[in-house]
Amino acid sequence: MTESKTPPPISSGIPGLDEILRGGLPPSNLYMLQGAPGAGKTTAALQFLLAGVAAGETCIYVSLSQTKSELESIAHSHGWTMDGIRVEELSASDSVNGASDQTIFQTAELRLDETRQAIERAIEEHRPNRLVYDSLLEIRLITGDTPRFRRELIGFKAFLAKRNVVALLLDTQNGQSMNGEEVEGIAHGVIRFHKSLEDYGAVRRRIEVSKMRGVPIADGYHDMAIREGQGVVVFPRIVPGAVVEQTQPELIKSGVAMLDDMFGGGQESGTITLVIGQSGTGKSTMASLYATAALERGESVALFLFEERLETFFRRSEGLGMALRPFYESGKLIIRDFNPNEISPGEFAQVVQGIVSTERSRVVVIDSFTGYLNSLPHREKAVRDIQSLLKYLARAGVLTMLIVAQHGLLGQNVGIDVDVSFLGDTVLLLRITEHDGRLRRNITVVKKRHGPHDLDVHELFIRSSGISVVPYNPLPEA
Missing domain, CATH: 3.40.50.300 (P-loop containing nucleotide triphosphate hydrolases)
Incomplete structure (x- = not known):
């Protein structure tokens, strides 16, 4: 009987985070990266894809909220290039032509279907190894209700799993959907970026891996920073x-x-x-x-x-x-x-x-x-x-x-x-x-x-x- 070997983890592209994850992210899974605006999610997502490019992988950035020029500007601020990363710009709010004569419910359904089909076509055509989905907020807005939002995530997860794609989904909410229902259980892992302002001094940034199936992570808060030329840098707590x-x-x-x-x-x-x-x-x-x-x-x-x-x-x-x-x-x-x-x-x-x-x-x-x-x-x-x-x-x-x-x-x-x-x-x-x-x-x-x-x-x-x-x-x- 041949023993099945666990595939090696893949690098997140973020210094320090791989140490917390005991080597990196388990492959072929879906992950959520949560944090408030300005917490560093987009920068971390680019690092994730650049690590894939360095490993010779095909990478796609699906953007429903930012333009390609905005992403290039972020990359340029750190001295990075977007070479090797394909950007798919979609608009979840205006993806159906002539929708003005539809009811609100029908328009939302049609927009959601159009958005999903566009993403699936891009994945089928380019066969990426890594994918960033930016962001879940737009999908939340057009689904309108939590059960439909959950079904969309579950269906998308199954679609990616069949094609062995490692996906990073960016989310501005911390695990709670519009009516408070838990959605983190769908993802294989959940990483949270925290940003706080003290009475005086610089912004304090911290990271928490709140969930990672099958990995003995170093849980709890770890300090992090966003540095010019380095991007997101994580400082794991010392283990004596x-x-x-x-x-x-x-x-x-x-x-x-x-x-x-x-x-x-x-x-x-x-x-x-x-x-x-x-x-x-x-x-x-x-x-x-x-x-x-x-x-x-x-x-x-x-x-x-x-x-x-x-x-x-x-x-x-x-x-x-x-x-x-x-x-x-x-x-x-x-x-x-x-x-x-x-x-x-x-x-x-x-x-x-x-x-x-x-x-x-x-x-x-x-x-x-x-x-x-x-x-x-x-x-x-x-x-x-x-x-x-x-x-x-x-x-x-x-x-x-x-x-x-x-x-x-x-x-x-x-x-x-x-x-x-x-x-x-x-x-x-x-x-x-x-x-x-x-x-x-x-x-x-x-x-x-x-x-x-x-x-x-x-x-x-x-x-x-x-x-x-x-x-x-x-x-x-x-």
């Missing part, structure tokens, strides 16, 4: 279990003996360190210190800036004897300078994961974690979302340093209104104290989950000659 966990942690040293001793010999790989302090205490300097030590050992370091400009970072480090610019130019130090309002948690996680997996970075710094969280509309959710990224980095054996600011020059209030202390395996507290007209920087390891650490308060000196840590001695009384 995809990384083999490092069995034996290594000690990562700072290059300052006293500081390493405070951590019991050094910080462990595969851990998260919160560096907390007021402005001017040396938080970013600590990050630069560990980055410099790792780079001088020949390791790769990734630094993600949300507040400090790149040139400011280099000049500050160089002023303390840490020449990081040559490492950046050679590619060993990877720096990404973000505009916080222009990046979603999902995209940020994908950027970090991509750099760490490609460059095998040993130290990752987010400076500042406060700036990253404050740029997001729902910070409490952002903390939850970033946990998956931090677990991924920990299992990859990366030392991750999160710079967390406190309010005020001498204040002790953390600069975010959500609790982040549970994220850290290690907490390094930096403070400024005043004694007899002099400001002194103090440094203390207040938490370390693994192994011993020094609980004593030490004094931190930041000079042009370098960084030093010494036991804290109270100044003598006058």
Whole structure:
């Protein structure tokens, strides 16, 4: 008895979506792509067909709502060409000549029949492998009632199945027809694009694969964006279990003996360190210190800036004897300078994961974690979302340093209104104290989950000659 093999999935043409679908779309089926106007449906549909063209397939775009020139304009805005895609322009609202003497019901029936026959003729003539139907709204309008609309979809699905056509139907409604009846059950899979506006900043876009028969999809929401030259890009949520966990942690040293001793010999790989302090205490300097030590050992370091400009970072480090610019130019130090309002948690996680997996970075710094969280509309959710990224980095054996600011020059209030202390395996507290007209920087390891650490308060000196840590001695009384 010969075992039947499951045909391989086909690419959706959308980066990230195939990952959510565990390889792509099951072939020879009908799918719905739902979303409000402006959500990116047409752009995604063009990507779907362009992937077919690249695979040598015949592709048709059946348009009841947009002209060929409009589609070409969308493609041109991304630097794409419509070569290889046949556009069939139909008009569901005016497909019957001389219909003015018909009743409303007869006119709708005739228009529906004419539209269906025109689509079927195009499919029979050109034998496409992929087809986009844009959009179901026009068919809804001329059918007028849900039972007829359902029968039309079921009949169209059967017609396509006999000809092994993979069809993508665009729909502006989310699963509910005019009287509320469910129609998603007809499709093999349903993909939804969500678009929302926050009080300030860019539009937030998300994708949800709400249904996909026979595929163990990564369900739930995933961030997405529409990028010039790329089209729709999807950022799947991080899955920490995809990384083999490092069995034996290594000690990562700072290059300052006293500081390493405070951590019991050094910080462990595969851990998260919160560096907390007021402005001017040396938080970013600590990050630069560990980055410099790792780079001088020949390791790769990734630094993600949300507040400090790149040139400011280099000049500050160089002023303390840490020449990081040559490492950046050679590619060993990877720096990404973000505009916080222009990046979603999902995209940020994908950027970090991509750099760490490609460059095998040993130290990752987010400076500042406060700036990253404050740029997001729902910070409490952002903390939850970033946990998956931090677990991924920990299992990859990366030392991750999160710079967390406190309010005020001498204040002790953390600069975010959500609790982040549970994220850290290690907490390094930096403070400024005043004694007899002099400001002194103090440094203390207040938490370390693994192994011993020094609980004593030490004094931190930041000079042009370098960084030093010494036991804290109270100044003598006058």
